[in-house]
């Protein structure tokens with residue numbers, strides 16, 4: 001099988017090309033073709049000697065992602081793609097045209113085995129971790145899509161299927177690569193990593209010198225309920241998760257966002273809003289309320305607008321910064337994992 005160059009850093013490409021005895025600056029040229037000029041074949045790399053291009057073609061490949069399905073919301077603001085890799089494994093990648101720019105949501109694992117009760121991505125378990133190149137391929141796919149309209153990706157969230165911190169090394173490789181000036185040159189400030197709260201990995205991430213925004217899924221203000229919604233709470237309980245969130249904010253000086261999915265009659269009462277405010281008191285943190293996109297398979301319902309407003313107001317009155325996620329693409333079933341699940345069921 002040919003070795004895939006896509007997803008490698010300049011240093012890694014140079015190492016792979018060593019036996020070919022090509023000058024090391026060729027590695028930088030190849031990286032620029034792959035990541036900046038979005039070349040999909042060695043033939044396009046016209047500043048490489050023809051002989052080298054044929055050798056590369058014979059020994060290596062540039063495997064990225066191909067589109068299996070796409071859904072576009074009627075307001076044109078959200079597009080959801082099902083992208084497949086070499087072995088047929090498919091993941092969802094979403095483009096959201098926000099007022100502040102084009103934001104994309106990428107997956108880090110195919111499926112997920114964290115078992116969160118409200119999440120469609122976990123219904124079929126996890127197929128496998130994605131490689132650095134496969135995570136990057138999702139970004140480049142959307143870059144190519146946007147380039148046709150003279151636009152580009154502005155911000156990115158690692159919030160698609162999978163728990164990024166359970167695929168730590170590859171995700172870190174991706175974060176470093178996407179930040180490199182020879183790749184996308186994306187500022188860490190424009191990247192948000194979302195986690196269900198893998199405590200030791202968050203401490204490690206804080207020490208990496210990669211100050212991405214951190215978003216922690218909380219979803220409940222007390223441990224018992226959180227365990228029901230997120231089984232990972234048994235291993236990394238609420239109090240430890242909030243403590244590591246504070247440590248991450250202190251170390252990186254980045255504001256930590258706590259995600260709180262609002263589910264009718266489960267975690268949307270005023271008493272629970274007060275409990276949540278108490279839990280986060282004194283932290284450089286904000287809460288992002290996400291009225292649930294109903295998951296039919298799990299019978300979880302969205303609260304009324306009055307209850308959402310009341311929950312938000314209670315947090316504000318208790319001096320907690322709060323946002324409510326705007327609904328986007330509900331007409332294309334934007335809940336994570338649903339497009340992929342349909343694909344899996346069809347298969």
Ligand code: SF4
Pocket residue numbers: 111112113114115116119120121122160161162163196
């Ligand atoms: S919410 Fe995230 S961590 Fe939880 S099951 Fe879904 S993809 Fe996995």
